[in-house]
Amino acid sequence: MLRPVVLALLVACPAVLRSQSTGKDPGQLARAGYEDYRAAAGRMEDGVLRVRLEAREAAWRPWGDSGRVIRAHVFAEAGVAAKVPGPMIRVRAGTPVVVTLRNTLADTLVVRGLRDRRPRTEGPPLPFRTAFEGDSLVLAPGATAEVRFTPTAPGGYYYYGNTVAPGWDRSLQPLRRWGGPDDALTAPLVVDAPDETPDPRERVFLITQWADSLVPESYRETVRFQINGRSWPHTERLTYAQGDTVRWRVINPSALFHPMHLHGFYFAVDQWNRADGFQVPTAGRRARVTQPVPPATAIRMTFVAHEPGNWLYHCHLMRHMSSAMQDSPHDGPNAGGHTPSGATGVDLMAGLALGFTVTPAPGRVASSAARRTLRLHIGKRERAFGDEPAYGFVLQDGPVPPAPDSVRFPSSPIYLTRGEPSAIVVRNNADVALGVHWHGLELESRSDGVAGWSGNPARTVPAIPPGDSLVVRITPPRAGTFMYHVHSEPGHQLSQGLYGQFTVVDPDRDAEHDRFFLLGSLGAGADAPPAVNGLLDPEPLELRAGTTYRFRFMHITPDDNRWVTLRDGDSTLTWRVVAHDGADSPPELVTTTPADLRLFATGITFDALFTPEKPGTLTLRIVTERDRGLQQFARPIPPPHTMNIPIRVTAATR
Ligand SMILES: [Cu+2]
DSSP states (O other): OHHHHHHHHHOGGGGSSSSSSTOOOOGGGGGGGGOOOSOOEEETTTTTTEEEEEEEEEEEETTTTTTTOOEEEEEETTTOOOEEEEOOOETTTOOOOEEEEEEEEESEEEEOOOOOOOOOOOOOOOHHHHHHHOOHHHHHOOOOEEEEOOSOEEEEEEEEEEOOOOOOOTTEEEEOOOOOOGGGGGGEEEEOOOTTTTTTOOEEEEEEEEEEEOOOOOOSSSSSEEEBBOTTTTTOOEEEETOOOEEEEEEEESOOEEEEEESSOOOOEEEETTTTTTTTOOOEEEEEEEEOOOTTTTEEEEOOOSEEEEEEEEEOOOOHBTTSSSSHHHHGGTTTTTTTTOSSGGBBBBBBBBEEEOOOTOOOOOOOOOOOEEEEEEEEEEEEEEEEEEEEEEEOSSSSSOOTTOSSSSOOEEEETTTOEEEEEEEEOOOOOEEEETTTTTOOGGSOOOTTTTTEEEEEEEBBTTTTTEEEEEESSOOOOEEEEEEOOOOOOOOOOOOOEEEEETTTTTOOTTEEEEEEESOOOOOOTEETTTTTSSSOEEEEEEOOOOEEEOOSSOOEEEEEEEETTEEEEEEEEEEEEEEEOOGGGOOOOEEEEEEEEOOOOEEEEEESSSEEEEEEEEEEOOOOTTOOOSSOOOEEEEEEEEEEEOOOOO
């Protein structure tokens, strides 16, 4: 009589439908290698791409040879050793694909995404649902199935699988379940345009995640991220020659949103597609240093590696790349450990980060020009936030350095002049080694601030030790809105004050009508409250009717998204966005648009021109949202926080 009870439980609690598979110790399983997607799976026969796949169980080591071993379900080509993630299916649009898939797992397998995506002209609100609903292949243990489809929509896609226990109910099975051995059971499907010859040097990066529990406790700590199966600092290191054009595809089958940031270079987004085939209108000619890649989307990006040295491409969310929050579990004595104490190098980061080296062209000489010199001090003040300290960047004014415990909110604004050789001597008066990153600035690698990585392979620059200094050299080639902030920090020093505005001015431009909005967090710990210009409760803004202002927005919170709107009562005003990430937009892309930016991710700056028309009170509304993506979490995500900054507009003067 037990059976009906068990079934009722299974129906009431779909989570238990998830299989735990063989239960073998991962150490007994064949070890999976790492994919680099330099080659695609299958072979062409009579104009048809034929791919033979298997779903297998394997041992996955996202944290390298000494790291923890995870029992993983993976896709592999039949007869070929397994790698994580699974094999790339790559085909030109219009080419038929035949996939034979064998399920060698001990459980029933549900596979989605091996199908055509029609090019869509409307942006569906739920790309994940529209991409995968009604699309499943179900294979019993030991079963083999064949799928035929002809992709028609160019773009970056993926397929994935979930195992289910006997007695599963299709109507109760979610489209995808994250957590556990199925997390690695995903692989790219790349569709080239019919008239396109793929560049063999283009690299494909698949973002995956792993959590050992089906419903992780919290969105902050328990989900860990990988690029092509590995977590920083174990991710692949790429090499380019100075002057190379770099082409990357980034496909995001993970449950969460990632604002992906490139150091040292601007890139163009040439394509941005969703998993259902919809092409997001992109501004390919607009340069940027940070591009949000939401779940179930993919981008193609291009940049010219004009500056030699070691560089970084990473998610800007602290919880996806900081070793303090994205711990890199190791077997043995450091099991489950966080930032190793005393770390000054690459082990200060973990998760979604990729390093690449640009080798210098022959005959390059470093500039020895005289430089305008600023002195910037990192101060620490104890017990500023309850028992926790505050940190701050304070510019030295005159010959006397500030006291070592000097902090200010916000940190000192830095202004440099376009084209002027400048030096910033950063002195660390705090008691912990820290790197400082000049966000969006085109500069030499050794000044870039990624602890243990910036510089070149023969000589990397560690975090600045307590009591020590680093000379940062910058000759900014363009005027614009940038930021500077602590990088590779061991804790939550960013929201404890270590960020500031960084503006490069044109010698001949009037800055009188600039208004700055430095969106950050201020306080201790992972849930520090939102702040604007270092204030939790910002001052009202005073403007004059008929005058055009340049609003410079900078977003540098650890983990939040912001939603910025400019309002007159209930109606949304308009503005003209003229620059992104410090780069002026091409004139043909500058249009009057509603002053409403929903997905203003951390790591982005933009400039907007705004002209208040008449006297009155307007509102700059800044809503802070924490991204939950497609993932369920046991602990609720903090609710949105709304900040309304009054704008008092007075009559024009004559
Ligand atoms: Cu991320």
